[in-house]
Amino acid sequence: xxxxxxxxxxxxxxxxxxxxxxxxxxxxxxxxxxxxxxxxxxxxxxxxxxxxxxxxxxxxxxxxxxxxxxxxxxxxxxxxxxxxxxxxxxxxxxxxxxxxxxxxxxxxxxxxxx
Amino acid sequence: xxxxxxxxxxxxxxxxxxxxxxxxxxxxxxxxxxxxxxxxxxxxxxxxxxxxxxxxxxxxxxxxxxxxxxxxxxxxxxxxxxxxxxxxxxxxxxxxxxxxxxxxxxxxxxxxxx
Numbered sequence: 001x002x003x004x005x006x007x008x009x010x011x012x013x014x015x016x017x018x019x020x021x022x023x024x025x026x027x028x029x030x031x032x033x034x035x036x037x038x039x040x041x042x043x044x045x046x047x048x049x050x051x052x053x054x055x056x057x058x059x060x061x062x063x064x065x066x067x068x069x070x071x072x073x074x075x076x077x078x079x080x081x082x083x084x085x086x087x088x089x090x091x092x093x094x095x096x097x098x099x100x101x102x103x104x105x106x107x108x109x110x111x112x113x114x
Numbered sequence: 115x116x117x118x119x120x121x122x123x124x125x126x127x128x129x130x131x132x133x134x135x136x137x138x139x140x141x142x143x144x145x146x147x148x149x150x151x152x153x154x155x156x157x158x159x160x161x162x163x164x165x166x167x168x169x170x171x172x173x174x175x176x177x178x179x180x181x182x183x184x185x186x187x188x189x190x191x192x193x194x195x196x197x198x199x200x201x202x203x204x205x206x207x208x209x210x211x212x213x214x215x216x217x218x219x220x221x222x223x224x225x226x227x228x
Contacts, residue, residue, distance in 0.1 A: 049216055
């Protein structure tokens, strides 16, 4: 069965510092991996995805993530955090085909402190 | 990316009543996915809705409680029946981008049952 783990409930980082939000997955075959962000009182916004190809993927708002097959990880990163990045971040995985739903991690709350 | 509109965006409902949530997409999509996000929690898949067939429900969700319609390729409804305070959640409609395998979400319907 597919599953996603986000080991940190909360990540605190100072503005201007690099940030990492961790995600590991368990899925048979080749996973499709995603990151979403949820700002307060909003729905989910797509940030980036890994389907195939280059292990380093870049997405919206300066975020990037690295797919590591051997460690079954897909950590979200940003070189320099902004206060406006403070939000709830979800990692998700789906089976490597279309028409299958996403399985979500529990979410990590990122707090960027000025 | 698909543009997804959900109605209502928010509602306060009386215990024992039912509410129907509408999801409209600006393009034709094969599958629609309905998720629930309980307060402070991650997203849980309720059901997958394919046009022209019965929705497929996940474990713990039943058609009598969450009937779904999918009359065409751009529209779906989810009804939350006989509501109790435990049904207070965000209900999110999502669809897949046919080309890029990305799943996009609406802004959600924020229901409070009193």
